[in-house]
Amino acid sequence: MAKVKKIIxxxxxxxxxxxxxxxxxxxCSAFHAEPKYSTINPERSRIRVMRHPLKDIYLPVYAGEYTPAECMGRDKYIIEGKEYDECGFCRAACPSRTLFHEPDSGLPLKCDMCEDDPPQEKPLCVQWCINDALIYEEREEEVEEDVQIDDIEIGIKSLADKYGIDKVVETLTRMSQKS
Amino acid sequence: MRYAETGYYLEVDLSTGSIERVESDPKWTELYMGGLGTNAKILWDRVPPEIEPFSPDNLFILSAGLLCGTLAPGANRTIVSTISPQTGLMAFSMMGGFFAPELKYAGYDKVIIRGKSDKLVYLYINNDKVEIRDASHLKGKGAVETQELIKQELNEPKAHVAAIGLAGENKVLFASIEQGRSSCSRAGIGAVMGDKGLKAVAVRGTKDVNVARPADFIKECNGVLNYIKYRADHPIKNMEAIFQNLGSPQEMAIVDEKWHTAGFMWGNVRTRRKDFWTEEVEEQWKSVQESVRTRLISCYNCPMKCGALISVPESPRYMMKCFSKLTYTMAAYSDLAFGFKIAQMATEYGVDGFSCPQVMAFALELYEAGILTDEDLPGMPSDNEGRHYWLLDRIVRREGIGDILADGTYWAAKKIGKGAEEYAHNNIKKIEQLPLKLGMLNPVYFLMYSTGEKINITQIEGQFPQEPFSTMEAREEFVSDWIQVPDEKFKKYFLEWNPRGENSNPFYPTPEIATELVDWMERMHYIDDALGVCAGLSSFPLKPPYHIHNYPRIFSAGTGIDMDEESITLAARRNRTLIRAVNVRRGMTRADEKPPEDHWRKRFPDLENTLLDVYYKFRGWDERGIPTKEYLQEIDLGFVAEDLEKRGII
Structure with a gap:
């Protein structure tokens, strides 16, 4: 694969x-609504704060890649006397939890750094965190070009994992006939 | 499609177990906005004055404000309304935290509870699924502990739970409702919840809240957020630390307590200790505060850090906000370490942080005076702090003398007799007030104390400085960026206000100006309480990001209902008068409208009468403080006029 310059x-x-x-x-949920800012629902957010106020645990986590399989990660970390589940740090939209799935469709969510036209100066979560818990940085790096699969494909893949590809094809066919 | 609000109320009857989702009337949003306003409308319509606070027919309403769950920063308040068992009048205590937005995401603007359960239950709202669940295993559990236990047993760590402690279960008349870092404490609403057999309400929601004009709405929200940042960089000069910034007075962050400890009263609101604050005390208190304060924390969608997680050694953790840091310390003539420790117990028991310390100090004063004796207080320890722990425990269990004290100083004094009434000296309309005793009558404060339907000064005051500035230069600097004034004349009032001599208290501000100032402050509070925006970003601090000029734009963009300054002012005044009507129908009179006798040393009976007359007239009320038929009709409250007429009140 070719090397390309990329803004990280x-x-x-x-x-x-x-x-x-x-x-x-x-x-985050408002920015990604259609039309933009028309609805608010933290359950659709691509960042969630894992909070346990009495244990003094506040851990903002961004939605990462979709994964069809559960992982082995059930370990616990103790950091400065506070016990965290490994799961709490994980960014994946995975089948073992509802986190980072759309509440109605179950489709996976992923942080896109608020891609916008014209581009936002910083992701919206960073703009709205005026206590500076979230700090945005850009740097240029040479990386190997990878093949991006688009959102629709990720979405359909996750539905196929959940219901089987036959059921998805059948549903899509029925829907296309109706419309 | 409804915007900003969900358009649904949840109606729960605990006597029959019936649960209904009921669509609300969109017209009400135009008239009363939401939150407190629509709560008042429901209480007016459905709880006539014959219904006692502890009747199954008294309603207990937990309401989200209209803007809760939208992007409006700090719109997170839950407004709880019912008929207060302490006053017999309408109670409207509020809390921040995360409950109200979660309720909106579950699809409801309000939970309206009626009836009584014969066994202890809790309500679990999970989107469309609503259950009344057994809570017998939670009986006697702390209010903080209960929230954790419920989240565990539901396996729903993201649920938000509002719960009562032992005080609410035992119907202590100053019992609170606790929720996360927040509590709803005044006027005994926790007792009504306990009387209904309702230990807690848990809510979890994953639905959308919509706004009508998203592009306009986000622009306004960004404006609010930017102004919050501006204010963080521009604290107000020539002011004590607690007045400089936004938010509730930053008691968790600030260590310097010279102003409170030297200016407020200690014990049963008796002693001023002008020289209390020394370097030695400051050092000691600083070390205590920093050792127990684990983190400064916020409510939903608000950058201010008004609360804190408190970890007192060998005690369970709890979250504290604001002035309860000092109320126990000062009432007991003790120190900050004691204050943090007893506040932990008080939060678990679920009691009001103003009333409870005063009730204990009142009891100990009665003991010193020989009105209460060893016979009344069998087994009370001899050390000061021990006595407070002992009294707190008796009160929340209603054991022995605690059963009498649990009704608050007003009712307890009546029951105890033997001159005890003299010691219940800091009440307005039967509710314990801030521990303040001052010199010269302040006409603006006189009006707010006397007439405020909240019966709680900190929830009325805010927009106008409490005291004049001494130099004209400082005054001019203060007004130079005062964008929040509804009218330029308010700047003039401030510029002309002197600390002494001409144009000073009590005759300046004049009754007319004082009335205009009170109207401005009340207007902002009534808008906040309908929209669910925290007073800490609006009506309470000086120069806040929300004000009468941007509120109509925010309201309109959020709801799609066009409001301008005039119509939002009218809605706020309508709500204010509707609550007044609820209370006059329950027997409140002009004679009740007075501050504690000893609040100011220098009193002016004639001036005070004039102040009330002018204020009532401005409000469209008669000389008894009762809204007139004409004014009620003018502001679309004709149905109130009809009822008051039928009852022979007007």
Whole structure:
């Protein structure tokens, strides 16, 4: 594969600065609504704050790749006396939890750094985190070009994993005939 | 399609177990906005004055504000309304936290509870699935502990739970409702919840909240957020630390308590300790506060950090906000370490942080005066702090003397007799007030204390400085970026206000100006309480991001119902008068409208009468403080006029 120059976008999460307000979830869900900002629903957000206020656990986590399989990760980490489930750090939209799935369709969600036209200066969650728990940085790197599969394909793949490809084809055929 | 609101109420009858989802009337949104306003309308329509607070027919309403769950920063308040067992009047206590937005995401604007369950239950709302569940295993559990136990047994860590502790279960008349980092504490609403046999309400929602004009709405929200950032960089000059910033007074962040400890009263609101705050005290209190304060925390969608997780050694953790940090400390003449420790127990028991310390200090004063004796207080420890823990325990269990004290200082004094009434000296309309005793009458505060339907000064005041500035230069600087004033004349009032001599308290602000100032402050609070926006970003601090100029735009873009400054002002005044009507129908009179006798040393009976007359007239009420028929008809409250007329009140 060819090497290409690519802007790497990073969000640094400073858990000590998180005040647990979940503004990041609210603005993320609104930005990704259609039309933009028309609905708010943290369950559709591509960032979630894993919170356990009495244990002083505040952990903003971004939605990463969709995965069809459950993992082996059931370990626990103790960091500065606080016990975290490994699962809590994981960005995957996976079958073992409802996190990072659309609440109605079950389709997986993934952070896209708020791609927009014209581009946003920073992802919206960062703009709305005025306590600076989320810090955005860009840097240029040479990386190997990879093949991107688009959102629709990821979505259909996840439905196929859940219901079987035959059922999905059957449904799509029926829907296309109806319309 | 309904915007900003869900358009549905959840009606629950605990006597029969019936649960219904009922569509609300969209016209009400135009008239009363939502939250407190629509709560008042429901209480007016459905709870006539014959119904006692502890009747199964008293309603207990948990309402989200109109903008809760939208992007509006700080729109997270739950407004709880019922008839108060402490006052017999309408109670409307509020809490921040995460409950109201979650309720909206579950698809409801309000939960309206009637009836009584004969066994202890809790309500679980999970989107369309709503269940009344057994809570017998939670009997006697702490309010904080209960929230955790319910989330565990539902296996729903994202649920938000509002719960009562032992005080609510035992119908202590100043019992609170606790929820996450927030609580709803005044006027005994926790007792009504306990009387209904309702230990908790848990909510989990995964639905959308819609706004009508998204592009306009986000623009306004960004404006609010930017102004919050601006204010963080521009604290107000020439002011004590607690007045400089947005949010509730930053008690969890601020260590310097010179202003409170030297200015507010200690014990049973008796002693001023002007020289209390020394370097030594500051050092000691700083070390205590920093050692127990684990993290500063927020409510939903708000960047302010008004609360904190508190970890007192050898005690379970809890979350604290604001002034309860000092109320126990000062009532007990003790120190901050004691304050944090007893507040942990008080939060689990679920009691109001203003009333409860005063009730205990009142009891100990009665003991010193020989009105209560060892016979009344059998087994009370001899050390000061031990006595407070002992009294708190008796009160929430209603054991022995605790059964009397659990009714608050007003009712307890009546029961105890022997001159105890003299010691219940800090009440307005039967509710314990802030521990303040001052010198010169302040006409603006006189009106707010006397007439405020909330019966709680911190929830009325806010927009106008409490005291004049000494130099004209400082005054001019203050008004130079005062964009929040509804009218330029308010700047003039402030510029002309002097600390002494001409144009000073009590005769300036004049009754007319004082009335206009109170109207401005009340207007902002009534809008906040309908929309569910935290007063800490709006009506309470100086120079807030929400004000009368951007509120109509936010309301209109959110709901799709066009409002301008005039119509939103009218809606706020309508709500204010509707609550007044609920209370006058329940027997509240002009004679009840007064601050504690000793609140100010220098009183002016004639001026005070004039102040009330002018204020009532401005409001469209008669000289008894009762709304007139003409005014009620003018503001679309003709149905109120009809009822008051039928009852011979007007």
């Amino acid at each position: 976008k990073t969000i640094t999460v400073d858990v000590e600065k998180c005040n647990g307000c979940r503004a990041c979830e609210a603005i």
